[in-house]
Amino acid sequence: MKVVEELASREQAARELLARYVRVVDDPDRIEEWPDLFAEEADYRVVTRENLQAGLPVCVVCDDSKERIVDRVTVIREFWGAGGRLEDRHYNQIQPRHVVGPVWTEPQDDGTVRVVANFVVWGTPAAEPNPRLLALGEYRDVVIFTDRGPRFRSKWVVLDTPVLQDVFVYPL
């Protein structure tokens, strides 16, 4: 049936968007592409499960507008000097690695697709033998279908830990 095919292809497109997201956030040279994965009205947050369950509004990261999402790239490149000269950085380069899955997709009546996925983010610092656990938890995303294709209307990174394990430079 056409409706079923359409739903299935929307779910598949949402999964592909998430896969593209992971490719971008794992590549320190491609962080400028990160804002393009979001719709014009977008909401990216990193929150703790603890705060979410307690109904507390404070987030670890609250990029609740496209402007803030674009600003994050400025913070990463200009404030923190990521990928730039050693003299402008205070830390060794770190290679992020997201491990995502399983992924659950739920098409909604309004045409969007809700996506939930487990995730772990590791970081391997330059010149160190051991990777570090940066974050662990669950993505809760909403994908909408724009004329540019599927985009994140919202992406909530829900951390299982009540505190951050380490600093992180690139988006989770």
Added chain:
Amino acid sequence: MIFRTNWKLYVENIYDGYHVTALHTGFQLVRLRSHGGQRLVPNYERHGHLWGQSRSTRREELQPVLRDMSLFDVRTKPTTDHTMMVVFPSGVVTDYFDTLQLRYVLPLAVDQTLIEFTFFARADDPEEVVQHRVRQGPAVLGPAGAITLEDAAALARVQMSSLARGDNVVLKGTPKRFPPYRHVDEAPIRHFYQAYRRLIGVPEEEGKP
């Protein structure tokens, strides 16, 4: 957030005003200056508490490097005065921009410290002020805040250097030995360690500051 540093180095970083304009690139880029003010260590012969106040550049005069400059906005106070305090030995109290914050310093190991960040609003704040505080506080002074990563990286390196063998001498000249200090004098740090040595019962040495 878990910092890779001894708790005293984290606290020392609050006593130190010298690093602020040198280390926090974000402040330089938006041209946020802290004008004047001072750092005090009240009753320094007996206590190690820190009190520091300064006044920062108004948001309208900053370079609009970010699209959302509300990070540096002050809407809830009549001036841009800001205050940092430490209730010795480790109670960090911050009133900066529109952010009211406590930080709890919880040592986990000799080289690991858990810092819990809590943010506050006033009971009579209208909803849009609460939202502004929610959007500002963690973005600048939170565990993933614009200025936090630089402190964490620097503190991790200083912690590593504490393992250097032999004598380690840290020296920065200051024309003053007693408060009040300017923000660039690192001297408040000395008072922290003097108070800490008193606390743990290290006998005072004749002639040593």
